[in-house]
Amino acid sequence: MKYLALYNYWIVVIIMMAGFYIMIARHNLVKKIIGLGLFQTGIFYFYVSLGKVDGGTAPIFVESLEAQATVYSNPLPHVLILTAIVVGVATMAMGLALIVRIYEKYDSIEEDEIKAIERQHWQENNGEFGISLTAPPTASS
């Protein structure tokens, strides 16, 4: 039961890994972005649950003494993650904007199709030979 008590971390791990898997395994660029979003959301949950103190209430200071709680949750991780959420949103916007442009240029958002287009393009320009030990050969049009 000791491990189940930390259920919040289990949730975080599962969400993060699901997102990570999508990022790696899917070839569709939009799905990759979705994976990234899921991955980052996992981190957000992690930070949010980090600040929770057992029995603590929302960290709001009130004037009247009887309404004051003795235990507050730690607000700092929540504040931090607000920043990270903003960064995440910006990243996602950036990624989606890129995908729009990629779609305009390649007519596709499938990574393997784009690679195939590039390879074909490169071979037309350079012929079959040409050495590249890594990375698919890409053209410099």
Place this chain on the structure above:
Amino acid sequence: MLSAHLPAFIIVLPLMAGPLCVISRHSFISWLIALLINIVVVFMSVAIFFQVSDEGVIRYALGGWAAPTGIEYYIDTLNATLLVLITIISLCTLVYSLPAVDREVAKHRHYLFYTGWMLCLTGLLGIVITGDAFNVFVFLEISSLSMYMLIALGSERRQALMASFRYLMMGSIGASFILIGIGFLYAATGTLNMIGLAESIPNVSDSRTVLVAFSFITLGLLIKAAVFPVYSWLPNAYQYAPTAVTAFLAGTVTKVSLYIFLRFFFQMFGSDYSFGKLLLGEVLLPLSVIGFFVMSLVAVFQTDIRRILAYSSIAQVGYIMAAMSMATHEGVAAAVVHIINHAFVKAALFVAVGCILYRLGNAQVTSMGNLIRLMPWTTSAFIVAGLSLIGVPLTAGFVSKWNLVNAAIDIGWWSIVAMVLISSLLAIVYIGKVIEAFYFQSASEEVSNGNRAIKDPPLMMLIPLWTLIIISVYIGINGSVVVDIANVAAQQLLNGFGVSLETVNTVVTGSSK
């Protein structure tokens, strides 16, 4: 006392310049704004550098909130030097970018280019200057996001889009890992201030939380710095970004990640913990050695000069990592020396390639024919910088290699010495290949057709190029400039922060006028 607030201004000014560029919506005016701000920032960084070397470490409390509560900027010799380095490289490449961007980026996006540049500069300076772990993440993302955009602006070549997207995916994973790591550190210690962390980590060094934090941060930084197995974002990004961006990127971005590496693992975690207890050196050393060896070998087989240089960059990061993994004073100093020297040299090389690209339209080795006569200033700059990459004496590269090899001999790592020297020979091959093409290849079709006059690029591009070259040669002749700084920096890094979090009275608070 304005000078007391320089650490804040140096961040705020470029940050403000970004929106100003957007408002201007004009190509030249936005460049002018960026340029002016950049010049001011150069002077500020130099002023901060002298302030640090005269009066010692600066601790600046942002907004008047002293350390445990607020965010603190912490400046010692290492990051003061890096501030100067980043601003100078940014200035040189920015001057160069005016004609280059004109050719490589669509006219109506120019103002966005300079906006992105200023934001990226903000991010880089912020990473270097801050003394707060979470702040590092925020600035890292500011610089990365603007860098994705800058790379994608090279979209006259559509591959830039994919390169940028791939970098975005890898970069976000790296940054997220760092974020997780910082979260765990906070969970274990309850502070985000680097000095505070350095104080608290020894008390909890047995906890698994710190171990997890450590590994996440390591992995994230390795991705960001493009260390050997996780470098795949780099070659395409370097090849397809606008050339000014590539020069800026190569000179600064990976170097800044390496800086975080130094700061976190030597000073924050402490080298006893990261290298003594967790054996980080044993993990990094094989990676870095394979990295510089294999990547130099791969560079030999590339046909595009930008790709050659990109793989060479990964190899150079390998040298720096190898030096770090020694975890001795000499090793760390050698790493710092090479961070500085390589930044100038690689920026110069990419600017030179940009100049060739500007006239020639491509950077294939096979098209370089006869350039030594057509573009003597550009090619000779390339050759000088290339020699520095090899490590020929009287160039900056020699100072680096000498320190690296000396550090390796000092702890008896003779095999590393041999590997470094052999991979230098590979550098002769891949640089020699380009130089040989300059000299002997018969002129390519583009050149001989005479569609475009092939000659040296305008002075706007040559002056920054030669400024970078002269700096690197100067370091080669008078290496003590850099070596002395590196020794001081290494000493500071290995001795920890040497101050405690609570010594507020020495802190310059934002409200004191």
Place this chain on the structure above:
Amino acid sequence: MNPLLALLPPLAAIPFILFFGERHKNLRELSIFIAGFVLLAINISIYQDYLEHQNVTSGSLNIFQGLTLELYAEPIGILFALLASFLWVVTTLYSIGYMRGHHERYQTRFYICFAVAIASVMAAAYAGNLLTLFIAYEAITLSTYPLVTHEGTEQAKRAGRIYLGLLMGGSIALLLPAIIAIWWLTGTLDFVAGGIIPADLMNPMWMTVLLALIVFGTGKAALMPFHSWLPNAMVAPTPVSALLHAVAVVKTGVFLILKVIVYIFGFNTLQQTGAASSLVTVAAITILLSSMIAMTKDNLKARLAYSTISQLAYIVLAALLANSVAVKGAGLHIITHAFGKITLFFCAGAIMVALHKKMISEFDGIGKQMPYTMAAFFIAALSIIGLPPLAGVWSKLAISEGAMVANEIWVVGVLMLSSLLNIAYLLPIPIRAFFAKSSEPNQATEIREAPLTCLMAIAITMLGCLVFFFWPGPVLGLLALVR
């Protein structure tokens, strides 16, 4: 006189060469001559200064942590600088005729690289510590690379790759680690009389390894098996082969070894530990083997190249014997071989310009067409072989004497055998030229010599071979100052 001044004339000539370019050839070459004479004058005055107070030094430039760049005149260096600067003037005279007669392209680039190479040789000759010498060494490699690949043909490019690969590769992979090791062991790289490495510093075996790294890493000394760049480099125009690949470049290599043995290791250390003895064998093998290979070569320049390899090994061998008599022989041999070999190369070039012949098998009867050239060839060949009354005899004598002092009698045998081999590969050439019947039936018999400037250069260097036999005094006097 500050030795730094010796770097100036060749470098100062470059803007003039560039400015006059192909349009004013005469002015271009005049500026080189002026630079050459100024350089010679400077070197002579350094020589006189040295005789007076023996402390001729430039300021030093600190790179970092005590690594400095410094120029410092000492006897072997002065000798080398005088030799190189004198022969530069002569070679320039020769190149004028050769380059124009051969209609070479890119003559301006040629002269510029040549001047840079000479400046680097000066820096090497006056190098005050090992680092400076190493830098000058690399600078010579780099500045002569465009000269080797001058023709731009596939063969030239290939030769250039081997040239860079062996010289630079060797120096970075072997020489540099040795230098770093010396630095690490002793904390200094200065040339100090008597050496900086004490005999008990390390195990003799490691000392041998260190010395081997230096001797083999110095690719320019062309010790086997690091010699193959030299025959390949013969694709360069003949003035380059003559001055650089028979004198300046290769002599920088042996000069480096000589300096390291005299001023870094010191005679005492090497004699006590015997660290050099196994390397002496390598040098002896190189002497014999390359002489034998030379016999099989039909291309004259290739044969001369292998002869050079063999003669360089003499100097390395003499240096490795590590006593003052042998080192005197080494210093002498640098001079005498230089005059002999440069004459031979000049003759080879003259034959190419006048008759367009490269192969020895085509030389039948050319003595009638080029009597002066072939006579000079004959005399220079005798000097290389070491017959009186020619200069070569002194150096061979001194080396043999050194071998006896070192108690290595077998070395004397090797030297004698090698002299016989010299006869076997050098003398047939003039004999063939003068006495063999030409295979071409209607070959012209009238005299067709190379341009006058070429002949003048040949005459000067040939006379040098004679002069040094009768008048070796100043050279010996200078070498006696080596401590």
